[in-house]
Amino acid sequence: xxxxDDEQPRDLRTRRKLETREAIGAxxxxxxxxxxPDGLALVRVRxxxxxxxxxxxxxxxxxxxxxxxxxxFQADRARRLGRILRARPADEPLEEALTAAVIEHAIPPxxxxxxxxxxxxxxxxxxALKAFALAERPLAEAIAExxxxxxxxxxxxxxxxxxxxxxxxxxxxxWVTGDGSEPFADVLRRALAHILPAVTxxx
Amino acid sequence: xxxxDDEQPRDLRTRRKLETREAIGAxxxxxxxxxxPDGLALVRVRxxxxxxxxxxxxxxxxxxxxxxxxxxFQADRARRLGRILRARPADEPLEEALTAAVIEHAIPPxxxxxxxxxxxxxxxxxxALKAFALAERPLAEAIAExxxxxxxxxxxxxxxxxxxxxxxxxxxxxWVTGDGSEPFADVLRRALAHILPAVTxxx
DNA sequence: CCACAAATTGCGTGCCACGCACTTAGTGCG
DNA sequence: CGCACTAAGTGCGTGGCACGCAATTTGTGG
Numbered sequence: 486x487x488x489x490d491d492e493q494p495r496d497l498r499t500r501r502k503l504e505t506r507e508a509i510g511a512x513x514x515x516x517x518x519x520x521x522p523d524g525l526a527l528v529r530v531r532x533x534x535x536x537x538x539x540x541x542x543x544x545x546x547x548x549x550x551x552x553x554x555x556x557x558f559q560a561d562r563a564r565r566l567g568r569i570l571r572a573r574p575a576d577e578p579l580e581e582a583l584t585a586a587v588i589e590h591a592i593p594p595x596x597x598x599x600x601x602x603x604x605x606x607x608x609x610x611x612x613a614l615k616a617f618a619l620a621e622r623p624l625a626e627a628i629a630e631x632x633x634x635x636x637x638x639x640x641x642x643x644x645x646x647x648x649x650x651x652x653x654x655x656x657x658x659x660w661v662t663g664d665g666s667e668p669f670a671d672v673l674r675r676a677l678a679h680i681l682p683a684v685t686x687x688x
Numbered sequence: 689x690x691x692x693d694d695e696q697p698r699d700l701r702t703r704r705k706l707e708t709r710e711a712i713g714a715x716x717x718x719x720x721x722x723x724x725p726d727g728l729a730l731v732r733v734r735x736x737x738x739x740x741x742x743x744x745x746x747x748x749x750x751x752x753x754x755x756x757x758x759x760x761f762q763a764d765r766a767r768r769l770g771r772i773l774r775a776r777p778a779d780e781p782l783e784e785a786l787t788a789a790v791i792e793h794a795i796p797p798x799x800x801x802x803x804x805x806x807x808x809x810x811x812x813x814x815x816a817l818k819a820f821a822l823a824e825r826p827l828a829e830a831i832a833e834x835x836x837x838x839x840x841x842x843x844x845x846x847x848x849x850x851x852x853x854x855x856x857x858x859x860x861x862x863w864v865t866g867d868g869s870e871p872f873a874d875v876l877r878r879a880l881a882h883i884l885p886a887v888t889x890x891x
Numbered sequence: 892c893c894a895c896a897a898a899t900t901g902c903g904t905g906c907c908a909c910g911c912a913c914t915t916a917g918t919g920c921g
Numbered sequence: 922c923g924c925a926c927t928a929a930g931t932g933c934g935t936g937g938c939a940c941g942c943a944a945t946t947t948g949t950g951g
Binding site: 614 | 810813814815817818821843844846847848850851853854855857858859861862875878879882883884885886
Binding site for chain 3: 502505543
């Protein structure tokens with residue numbers, strides 16, 4: 486009864502498709518990092534396509550904007566959170582399950598340069614926010630399943646999901662801003678500790 | 689020592705400028721609502737400009753995308769939150785001050801059709817998320833001021849600001865999704881109640 | 892082996908963001 | 922009360938991008 490099912494296909498075609506998508510996304514991010522936050526306009530579509538070994542037309546079969554391509558990896562990563570939470574044992578308290586899921590979600594830690602690039606570039610930040618927001622829905626569903634609430638009717642699971650996503654986002658920003666000596670997982674734990682006391686169900 | 693100062697100018701020029709900006713934003717939103725979430729592509733720049741009684745070139749002196757123009761009112765509204773919180777009495781407990789600020793911020797309640805349009809249109813939602821994220825910084829600064837923390841070093845004020853913004857956002861979505869019988873302020877209160885218990889300072 | 896489906900590509904079209912230069916309108920000072 | 926100065930509005934030209942369409946290549950299944 487999953488609302489989001491990401492099957493892992495053995496189909497050759499589908500695998501190629503995934504590969505090209507990742508190739509384009511990786512190329513886009515790499516070029517963006519090379520140019521830096523202020524040179525985003527210099528990253529042309531044809532450059533991305535060429536770097537990915539693909540035609541410009543194909544690039545935009547997969548993405549409808551450069552921002553989307555650059556943030557693809559982050560979007561895919563964010564989508565994992567809900568699934569990971571579902572995989573936690575059902576009898577685990579929500580607070581622990583959430584923490585564990587978020588930490589597990591951060592393995593391996595995201596590419597620091599990439600995250601930094603995205604967080605420091607306004608246009609990319611917007612796209613990243615969209616990615617985070619998209620991840621909230623499956624997360625809310627997973628939370629609802631654990632708490633016996635309904636994401637379509639109740640505020641609780643949606644607020645919790647949004648708050649957790651917000652904490653992860655802030656933690657990421659903090660991590661890329663600092664000197665990086667503190668492990669990402671630790672920053673995540675601290676950020677979550679600020680909002681998790683609010684898991685108290687009241688309705 | 690404000691980081692964001694929105695002066696209210698009596699200058700004729702500046703007033704005209706503000707009027708133009710609002711005229712364009714209002715026209716953009718109105719046209720978008722007319723076309724509905726699926727007809728966003730039909731809202732051309734020249735239509736917006738014409739409806740606002742201004743040249744297309746002028747339109748894009750103010751906004752660099754239709755989405756930005758359509759969501760301008762929401763962005764301006766979001767920016768108010770930090771200022772409102774600062775205006776609350778300094779001795780008021782953070783939890784109460786936050787609630788009061790958010791409620792006050794919702795007066796007058798936002799245009800339901802506009803909010804609905806924005807929430808139901810993916811491209812606009814992205815822009816709205818950016819607006820919310822932009823409002824987080826001044827909010828975090830206001831929270832930091834109240835709690836004696838530093839938004840540049842500490843996680844706490846940033847996490848709290850993001851969580852509050854997230855709650856407001858979710859409340860807004862819930863409000864426009866439902867039948868609207870419940871006042872927006874009540875939805876806000878309920879949403880905040882889920883995260884405000886987390887105001888416990890731990891570091 | 893063959894028909895079918897799906898992905899890649901080239902081409903053409905309409906739209907848009909933005910730099911530049913010019914005009915028009917407000918402002919402040921002598 | 923003009924007069925220089927500044928700032929906003931505007932027209933035009935350019936480069937770039939998203940996307941529909943149709944042809945081609947590349948897997949897939951009977």
